[in-house]
Amino acid sequence: MPTDSEKMAVAAHLHVLMRRKMGRVTDVEWLVRNAEYAQEIIRLACQQAEHPEVADWGAKLRAMLFPRPAAPAPAPEAPSSGVAAVARYVRGLR
Amino acid sequence: MHLHSRRPAATLLAGSVFAGPAFAAEQVPVAQISAGDTAWLLSATALVLLMTLPGLALFYAGMVRKKNILAVMAQVLACAALVTLLWFFCGYSLAFETGPAGLERWIGGLGGLGLGNVLHDKAAGLASVHALMPSVPAAVFVLFQLSFAVITPCLIIGAVAERMRFAALLAFLGLWSLIVYVPVAHWVWAPEGWLAQLGALDFAGGTVVHINAGVAGLVAAWMLGPRTGFGRMPLTPANLAYTMVGAGLLWVGWMGFNGGSAGAADGRAGIAMLNTQLGAAAAAMSWMAAEWITRRTPTLLGLCSGAVAGLVAITPACGFVTPGSSVLIGLVAGAACYWGATGLKRWLRADDSLDVFGVHGVGGIVGALMTGLLADPRVGGVAGSLGTQALAVVATLAFSALMTAGILMLVHLLTGGLRVDAAREQQGLDLSEHGEQVV
Numbered sequence: 001m002p003t004d005s006e007k008m009a010v011a012a013h014l015h016v017l018m019r020r021k022m023g024r025v026t027d028v029e030w031l032v033r034n035a036e037y038a039q040e041i042i043r044l045a046c047q048q049a050e051h052p053e054v055a056d057w058g059a060k061l062r063a064m065l066f067p068r069p070a071a072p073a074p075a076p077e078a079p080s081s082g083v084a085a086v087a088r089y090v091r092g093l094r
Numbered sequence: 095m096h097l098h099s100r101r102p103a104a105t106l107l108a109g110s111v112f113a114g115p116a117f118a119a120e121q122v123p124v125a126q127i128s129a130g131d132t133a134w135l136l137s138a139t140a141l142v143l144l145m146t147l148p149g150l151a152l153f154y155a156g157m158v159r160k161k162n163i164l165a166v167m168a169q170v171l172a173c174a175a176l177v178t179l180l181w182f183f184c185g186y187s188l189a190f191e192t193g194p195a196g197l198e199r200w201i202g203g204l205g206g207l208g209l210g211n212v213l214h215d216k217a218a219g220l221a222s223v224h225a226l227m228p229s230v231p232a233a234v235f236v237l238f239q240l241s242f243a244v245i246t247p248c249l250i251i252g253a254v255a256e257r258m259r260f261a262a263l264l265a266f267l268g269l270w271s272l273i274v275y276v277p278v279a280h281w282v283w284a285p286e287g288w289l290a291q292l293g294a295l296d297f298a299g300g301t302v303v304h305i306n307a308g309v310a311g312l313v314a315a316w317m318l319g320p321r322t323g324f325g326r327m328p329l330t331p332a333n334l335a336y337t338m339v340g341a342g343l344l345w346v347g348w349m350g351f352n353g354g355s356a357g358a359a360d361g362r363a364g365i366a367m368l369n370t371q372l373g374a375a376a377a378a379m380s381w382m383a384a385e386w387i388t389r390r391t392p393t394l395l396g397l398c399s400g401a402v403a404g405l406v407a408i409t410p411a412c413g414f415v416t417p418g419s420s421v422l423i424g425l426v427a428g429a430a431c432y433w434g435a436t437g438l439k440r441w442l443r444a445d446d447s448l449d450v451f452g453v454h455g456v457g458g459i460v461g462a463l464m465t466g467l468l469a470d471p472r473v474g475g476v477a478g479s480l481g482t483q484a485l486a487v488v489a490t491l492a493f494s495a496l497m498t499a500g501i502l503m504l505v506h507l508l509t510g511g512l513r514v515d516a517a518r519e520q521q522g523l524d525l526s527e528h529g530e531q532v533v
Contacts, residue, residue: 094449
C-alpha cells in the first residue's frame with residue numbers, strides 16, 4: 001500500500017509534466033486528498049495521446065490512488081494425488 | 095546352472111554310483127577349451143555381477159527413505175566383497191567339489207579350498223576344467239558361480255532394510271552364504287546332490303537363489319521386527335528413478351544369469367535368453383494390469399516389480415520350456431507376485447521392507463512349480479514332475495527358514511543385537527552407521 005509521500009511524489013511529477021506539456025496548473029496536495037479532483041485530472045492526463053509521458057504518469061497516479069481490488073484467492077485445491085501417493089506407503093511399498 | 099543339457103540325469107546318476115566321484119576340477123589341454131563358450135561365459139559373468147553392482151544396489155536404494163540410501167548401497171557392496179572372499183576360501187569347494195563319502199548328496203568337499211585346484215599352467219598348456227562346464231576353464235566356472243553366490247545373500251538385504259546393524263548384517267550374510275546357500279546349491283546343481291538325483295529342475299537358480307533368499311528375508315524381517323512407524327506413517331521411497339535404473343540393469347543382466355547357465359554359447363543359451371525376455375515382459379504387463387484394476391493407477395514401481403517377478407519366475411524354467419510357456423509363466427508370476435507383495439504380505443504380518451519374499455519367494459515358487467508342469471523334453475531333454483518340484487520347494491523353504499532363524503539367533507548373541515536403536519533408526523542408517531549422507 002503506497003504511503004502519502006509516495007502519492008505526493010507521483011502527483012508532483014504529473015503536475016510538472018502537465019504544466020510543461022499542456023500549460024495546465026494543478027493543485028498537488030488536493031490531488032492526493034480529493035478523489036473527484038484526482039479522477040478528473042487523471043482523466044485529462046490519460047487523454048493526452050500526443051504526450052504519452054503525461055498519460056503514463058496519469059496511469060501511475062490512478063494505480064496509486066485507486067488500486068484495483070486483488071483478484072479473489074483461488075479456491076483451495078482438492079487433495080492432490082501426491083497426498084494419495086504418500087498415503088499408499090504406510091503399510092508397504094506396493 | 096542346470097545339468098540336463100550335458101547328460102541325461104540317469105547317466106549322471108549311474109556315473110556317480112559306479113564310476114566314483116568324477117566331478118571335481120581336472121586338468122585338460124587348453125586346446126580342449128572352447129573359445130566361444132569361454133567368451134560367452136566371461137560376458138555372462140560380467141552381466142550377472144552388474145546385476146548386483148550396481149543393479150540391485152540402485153533397485154533397493156531407490157525404494158528406501160532418503161536417509162538410508164547410502165546404507166543400503168554399502169550393505170550390498172560389502173556383502174558382495176565378503177561373499178567373494180568366502181567363495182574363494184571354501185564356498186566354491188563346499189558347493190561344487192566332491193563331498194566326503196556318505197555325505198556327498200548333502201555337501202561338497204574341501205578339495206577346492208582356496209581354489210587350490212583351479213589352475214592355469216601356461217608352460218604345460220593345461221587348464222583346469224569342471225565337469226559341469228568342461229568346455230570353459232574352471233576359473234571361469236568358479237567366477238560364474240561366484241556371481242550367483244554374491245547376489246543371493248544381497249537379495250536378503252531388501253527384507254531387513256532401514257533397521258539392521260551393519261556389523262550384524264555382515265556377520266549374518268557371511269554365515270548364511272556358507273551354511274544355507276552353499277548346501278542348497280550343492281543339492282540342486284551338483285550331480286550327486288540329492289535334489290538333482292531326484293530330477294528336480296532348476297535351470298538358473300529359481301530355488302537356489304530366489305526361493306532361498308525370499309524365505310530367508312521373510313524370516314529375518316519377522317525376527318527383526320517392523321521398522322518404527324510401519325503401518326502408521328508413510329515410509330516414502332527416496333527416488334524411484336534409481337529403482338528403474340536398477341531394474342533395467344537387473345533385466346539386461348539376467349540375460350547373463352539365465353543365458354550363461356546353459357554353460358555354452360549355443361542354441362540352449364539362446365532359448366533361455368528368449369524365454370527370459372518373454373517372461374519379464376509378460377509379468378510386467380500382468381502386474382501392471384493387476385495394479386491398474388485394483389488401484390486404478392499403473393505405477394513405475396509396479397512395472398519394475400512385475401518385470402523382476404517375471405525374471406525370477408522364468409529363472410528355473412528358461413532352459414526347459416517353450417517361448418509360449420514362458421509368456422504364460424510371466425503372466426501368472428506378475429499377478430501372483432503382486433498379491434505376494436500386497437495381500438499376502440499383510441496376512442504374513444512381517445515388515446519385509448522391500449518385498450523380497452513377495453517378489454523373489456513367491457516368484458521362485460511359481461516358477462519352480464510351473465517348470466514341473468511345462469518342461470518340454472524337446473527343449474531341455476527332460477520332462478518335469480510337479481511332485482519333484484514341490485518337494486524341492488518345500489525342502490528349500492524349510493531348510494532356509496530354519497537355518498536363517500538359527501544364524502540370526504547366533505549373530506544376535508555374538509554381536510549384541512541385530513537392530514540399531516530407535517534414535518539411530520530415526521536418524522537414518524546413512525549417518526548413524528556410516529557417517530555419511532545424501533545432501
